[in-house]
Amino acid sequence: MAKQAPSTQLIHHPYRAPEGWDAVPVPVAKASTVLFKDTADLHKPRPRDGLSYRYGLHGTPTSYTLAARLATLEHAEHCLLVPSGLAAVTLPSLAILRPGDEVLVPDNVYGQNRYLTESWLPQWGVTHRFYDPLKVPDLRANTKLVWLEAAGSITLEFPDLLGTLAACRARGVVTALDNTWGAGLAFNGFEPAPKTHPGLGADIVMQALTKYPSGGADVLMGSVCTRDRKLHDRLNHAHEHLGYGLGQNDVELVLRGLPTMPLRYAAQDRVTRELASWMAGRAEVAQVFHPALPGSPGHENWLAVGGAAAACLFSAVFKPEFSPAQVDAFVDALQLFGIGYSWAGPMSLAVPYDMSRSRNLPLPFNGGTLVRFAIGLEDGNDLKADITQALSALR
Structure with missing residues (x-):
């Protein structure tokens, strides 16, 4: 074959990875076109x-x-x-x-x-x-x-x-x-x-x-x-x-x-349960939702399917005496919690929700503003201290 131009050689280069190559990471195979042998x-x-x-x-x-x-x-x-x-x-x-x-x-x-x-x-x-x-x-x-x-x-x-x-x-x-x-x-x-x-x-x-x-x-x-x-x-x-x-x-x-998912899941589960139980005892909070928490709606159903693991989420309903604006101020005062959707990432998140337009059936709580917490990979004591200082914003 005659000598090819660089543009052709860059596309039709003869080098291929050798058979038997293996490593811990999975190779990244990118393609739109997949080539057939004939x-x-x-x-x-x-x-x-x-x-x-x-x-x-x-x-x-x-x-x-x-x-x-x-x-x-x-x-x-x-x-x-x-x-x-x-x-x-x-x-x-x-x-x-x-x-x-x-x-x-x-x-x-x-x-x-x-x-x-x-x-x-x-x-x-x-x-x-x-x-x-x-x-x-x-x-x-x-x-x-x-x-x-x-x-x-x-x-x-x-x-x-x-x-x-x-x-x-x-x-x-x-x-x-x-x-x-x-x-x-x-x-x-x-x-x-x-x-x-x-x-x-x-x-x-x-x-x-x-x-x-x-x-x-x-x-x-x-x-x-x-x-x-x-x-x-x-x-x-x-x-x-x-x-x-x-x-x-x-x-x-x-x-x-x-x-690393099992390790992250277990770590976030543990800290989430600790914080959910602690929040349930706070004077400012009317109710906490977390499937592993006794009294949370469906707790018995969670036990019926094993009751061994739970994720990084819990929601706290603040007492009706605190207005939505006051609860927003609490969320704004948090320093270690980002304000954003999704969860299971490394950073903890907190989002207040207006539940009045999102349900057809009655809500599982009467009055008050709900905040969903997604616990990340920070130290649990640091997160508790952050929530504690932010609660002063409610007043």
């Missing part, structure tokens, strides 16, 4: 099995590695990756629901799932009902999907997972569990403990990988896991046509965070 290879049917490649949008060895590890974490057989936790919420509803179907959603559901259910799905002829997460919902003939969130958004009620999943299984209704809080560590979404209740698991388990699997407050990603191949294929069909692609550098960051 036209026969091009025309060969390629199963969606996580082992063959057709186009970078559908995955590379890097993203397939993450999907396989998450499937193991969740005790699943199949895992799809999507570019955000919201995408992981959206995918099951779009893949499963059809005109005339009904979806049931817990009243304490993540706000963006509520918006999807109320504002988007009705345009396609899908009806919905919001149910009390502490009770087994009433299923109808056209109920095709039931969402569960453990624990619930903001107020952290822990649902009756065993009762609701058993009822749905008996009626053949597909269930989707938002397991972001449990992160695959607090309980098994597919086989909830105790073992005397086999087969009561969810059909779909999703996570916002933005939270615990990443742990760095720097990645947006989600996962959707299943055990049933037919259900996975249905989800995968929608996944491909929605164009849910990932940046492989983001995948790399989540892979890097996975090995």
Whole structure:
């Protein structure tokens, strides 16, 4: 072959990494175009099995590695990756629901799932009902999907997972569990403990990988896991046509965070329980929501699925004598808590919420302003001291 120009040589350089190269970090394989060996290879049917490649949008060895590890974490057989936790919420509803179907959603559901259910799905002829997460919902003939969130958004009620999943299984209704809080560590979404209740698991388990699997407050990603191949294929069909692609550098960051996730989860769990119990005894506080705290709504349901681990969140309702402006001043006075959404990162966060417009059913508290705390990796005594000095702003 004649000598090639530098522009050609830079693209068609002969060097390739040697076979057998291995290291602790997973190599980052980036691609839009995936090359085939020849036209026969091009025309060969390629199963969606996580082992063959057709186009970078559908995955590379890097993203397939993450999907396989998450499937193991969740005790699943199949895992799809999507570019955000919201995408992981959206995918099951779009893949499963059809005109005339009904979806049931817990009243304490993540706000963006509520918006999807109320504002988007009705345009396609899908009806919905919001149910009390502490009770087994009433299923109808056209109920095709039931969402569960453990624990619930903001107020952290822990649902009756065993009762609701058993009822749905008996009626053949597909269930989707938002397991972001449990992160695959607090309980098994597919086989909830105790073992005397086999087969009561969810059909779909999703996570916002933005939270615990990443742990760095720097990645947006989600996962959707299943055990049933037919259900996975249905989800995968929608996944491909929605164009849910990932940046492989983001995948790399989540892979890097996975090995330390159990350590971070346990550390944040421990400090969160300490602070939640301490806040429950403060004179300024009317109620504290944390599934591991006796008296918190759904505490018995949390115990029923193992009661071993809890995440980094608790919410405190300040007594009605303190106005929303005073509670805002308290949050502003915090020095170690950032003001921002998300959680499970290294920095602690605090956000006041106006709950009056976010629920259809009565709230689990009467009056007062709620602040959700997300505990990071700071020292627990330092966080307690910071909350103590900020409480003076209430006065």
